[in-house]
Amino acid sequence: MVKSSQQDRFTRQLHDRVLQVWEQIHRHPFVQGIKDGSLPMERFMFYMKQDYVFLKDYAKLFALGAVKAEDTETIKWFSGLLHETLHTEMDLHRSYCKEIGIGEEELENEKATPINLAYTRYMLAASQQGSLAELVSCLLPCMWSYHEIGTMLKREAGNLSGHPYGPWIEMYASEDFGSLSRWLKDKLDEWAEGKTNQELEALQNHFLTTSRFEFMFWDMVYYGHEWPV
Numbered sequence: 631m632v633k634s635s636q637q638d639r640f641t642r643q644l645h646d647r648v649l650q651v652w653e654q655i656h657r658h659p660f661v662q663g664i665k666d667g668s669l670p671m672e673r674f675m676f677y678m679k680q681d682y683v684f685l686k687d688y689a690k691l692f693a694l695g696a697v698k699a700e701d702t703e704t705i706k707w708f709s710g711l712l713h714e715t716l717h718t719e720m721d722l723h724r725s726y727c728k729e730i731g732i733g734e735e736e737l738e739n740e741k742a743t744p745i746n747l748a749y750t751r752y753m754l755a756a757s758q759q760g761s762l763a764e765l766v767s768c769l770l771p772c773m774w775s776y777h778e779i780g781t782m783l784k785r786e787a788g789n790l791s792g793h794p795y796g797p798w799i800e801m802y803a804s805e806d807f808g809s810l811s812r813w814l815k816d817k818l819d820e821w822a823e824g825k826t827n828q829e830l831e832a833l834q835n836h837f838l839t840t841s842r843f844e845f846m847f848w849d850m851v852y853y854g855h856e857w858p859v
C-alpha cells in the first residue's frame with residue numbers, strides 16, 4: 631500500500647479545518663498566563679479541579695475504544711492509556727492540589743460545570759453510538775492540541791525551574807505525550823481510507839466540535855463560568 635503524503639493525510643485536512651480555533655486557544659489569556667506564570671494560582675486550581683472531573687470521563691473513552699477495537703495492538707494501546715491517564719496524568723493534578731491543601735476527597739466530590747459536562751457528554755454519546763474512527767476524532771483535539779500548547783509554551787517560556795506551572799508545561803510538552811497523538815493520528819489516517827464522503831464529514835464535524843469545546847473549556851476556567859442558578 632502506498633502511504634499517503636503528509637499533504638493529503640486526512641489528519642492534516644482536519645488540522646487545517648480547525649486552525650483558527652486552535653490559534654485562538656494558543657492566544658487565550660489562560661494559556662498565555664500559564665506561560666508567563668501570571669495566571670493567578672486560584673484560577674489554575676479551579677482548572678485543575680475541573681480537569682480532574684473531565685479526565686475521569688475522558689478516560690472512559692479509552693475503555694470504550696478498547697471495547698470497539700478489533701486488533702490486539704489497538705486494544706492494548708487503549709487499555710494502556712486508560713491506566714496512564716488515571717495514574718500519570720491525574721497524579722499531576724493530585725500533586726498540585728495536595729500542595730495547596732486540596733485532598734483527594736474534595737477532588738472526587740468536585741462537580742462538572744455546564745461546559746465541562748456538555749463536552750464529556752458529547753464525546754461519550756458520539757463514541758457510544760459511532761464507529762471507532764468517530765471515537766478517535768472526538769478525543770484527538772484534546773490530546774493533539776495539548777501537545778501543541780505544551781511544546782509552544784516550553785519553547786517560549788524560557789527557564790522553567792521555579793516556574794509555578796513548570797511541571798504542567800513539562801508534562802504536556804513531553805515526548806511521551808507527543809507520541810500518543812502521533813499514534814492516534816496514524817490510526818485515524820489508516821481508518822479514514824476507504825470511507826465515504828459522508829462518513830468523513832461526520833469525523834470532521836466531531837473534530838471541529840471538540841476543538842470548539844477545548845476553546846470553551848479554557849474560557850470557562852478563565853472566566854469561572856459555573857451553573858447560573
Ligand SMILES: Cc1ncc(C[n+]2csc(CCO)c2C)c(N)n1
Nearest residue numbers: 681684714715719772773776807847
Ligand atoms: C480539557 C482537557 N483537554 C485536554 C487534556 C489533555 N489530555 C487529556 S488525556 C490526555 C492524554 C492521555 O492521558 C491529554 C493529553 C486535558 N487534560 N484536559
